[in-house]
Amino acid sequence: MDSPATADRSPRRDSADAPNLDTRAGRLEQRLLRDVTALVDAAERSDGNPPLSDQTWVELRTTDDPDRVRTVLAWLDHQAGRDGELAGAVVVVSPAAGDADGAATMELVVHPNCRGRGVGTALAQAALDHAGTGRLQAWAHGNHAAAARLAERFGAEAGRELYRLRLTHRTDTSAESSGSEETPRVWDETVPEGVRIRPFQPGVDDAAWVTANAAAFADHPEQGSMTVEDLRARQAEPWFDADGFLIAEDTTGPEPTVLGFHWTKIHPAQDGHAPLGEVYVVGVVPEAQGRGLGRLLTVAGIRHLQRQGVDAVMLYVDADNTPAVSLYRALGFTRWDTDVMYVRG
Incomplete structure (x- = not known):
């Protein structure tokens, strides 16, 4: 034992x-x-x-x-x-x-x-x-x-706020149904030339993902410090689904390189509540930032969750991450709850 x-x-x-x-x-x-x-x-x-x-x-x-x-x-x-x-x-x-x-x-x-x-x-x-x-x-x-x-x-004093946001409806990307030109743009799923989005391959992508994650979250002490062992421990969790772990890679070089990723998660139905999707983590390496890949990966992951029959999607985001909060609000997410980190010393 x-x-x-x-x-x-x-x-x-x-x-x-x-x-x-x-x-x-x-x-x-x-x-x-x-x-x-x-x-x-x-x-x-x-x-x-x-x-x-x-x-x-x-x-x-x-x-x-x-x-x-x-x-x-x-x-x-x-x-x-x-x-x-x-x-x-x-x-x-x-x-x-x-x-x-x-x-x-x-x-x-x-x-x-x-x-x-x-x-x-x-x-x-x-x-x-x-x-x-x-x-x-x-x-x-x-x-x-x-x-x-x-x-x-x-x-102890409050030192950090983490918003929990929630999307509770499916967004139709057609201009006729949305009545707005902004909605189709933010939900556009067109993949740029030279970029491929594919599912994560356990045992193949582990080391490359850890390297990309560390680069994308160099200033984030929790996410950026994940190791291969941490990754594999999560792969052993019952909720892990490689098909919902999306990798964006550059295909223009001799070998594909990871540009970004969107790891999704589905919380199973319980106590009469429907399954809940989660934007678990979205990251883009510094050299690929500013190209709209974060938005594209976010949309691709949400669409994957919706294809699994999930209508509600939630996520966590730092309250002071203004660009990310603005993107999520444009996608239709609303504030649901807040986590607070209290600091002593």
């Missing part, structure tokens, strides 16, 4: 009413992964936002380095490690080795049935104790009032 790199199985309880805190380092064993998955699912159903990012899930499932990932689990009314409902969890992912300027990233979730009982406060304090005097940034997915209050209590 899988086992974590290290585990402190002794519950920490400061008072009779405080939650038991169970600290784990490295990846989680399968039993605890199931518990955390159930906790996250319950919170997402209640809040409408996934409390943990895809990268955090990758770390929880694959990372053996005890210095890289620290998870604190909170249990109420029973001893740590016993079967039962998990009250909450916080995951702290430390910066990569050698990244002296990096900050640890924290994500925290409390079960809807266990809120208002000090679980979030206890978990946040445990995360701060682990981070010590180092820099710590915490994502509040949806930026609920409780998250803002917790941030204020611990002296």
